[in-house]
Amino acid sequence: MPSGKVRWFDQSKGYGFIENEEGRDVFMPAAALPLGHKTLRKGTKVEYSLIEGRRGPQAMNVEIHASAPSxxxxxxxxxxxxxxxxxxxxxxxxxxxxxxxxxxxxxxxxxxxxxxxxxxxxxxxxxxx
Incomplete structure (x- = not known):
């Protein structure tokens, strides 16, 4: 599974981006978040499944590995x-x-x-x- 850090996530927009290990952005829709999570803090370490979306790579089935400190x-x-x-x-x-x-x-x-x-x-x- 690819991994990366949450670059940003906007709950009101319903999406955000993950910066993968190569430094590239991966689109992350709110539907990809784990059950019970509505948002993710910037810098949170995640693993995810990768699919090819209409506009490029898209994360699905996001798993949280380490939450960014507040x-x-x-x-x-x-x-x-x-x-x-x-x-x-x-x-x-x-x-x-x-x-x-x-x-x-x-x-x-x-x-x-x-x-x-x-x-x-x-x-x-x-x-x-």
Missing amino acids: LVKATRPKPDDMAAIVEDLIKLLDTAGNGLRRHHYPSAAESRKLATLLRAVADNFDVQE
Whole structure:
């Protein structure tokens, strides 16, 4: 069976490409993915059956051999650091909540700051395996 690494895969488009051992691209439709998988991370090592499609080589019956490590997971803050960030965010949200109880939204600058912090914290919690 030929092998390679996932070059990219777009779940919304329903296809992606594998870079084979010779460095050539092989088309990979979503139907070729193993049961239970809807997408594959870039760099995942795979083996596959090869057929000749209308536009060139096409992968079928893809088998995952090694999933690429998550860059997001590897760069997450340490739990102690994250605890301090969450506590600071709670203080900021509490201040905003008190203002809202008095019928006043935070200023535009404070709102942007809060939204940016909330997104950043959410990204650190939402790690895909």
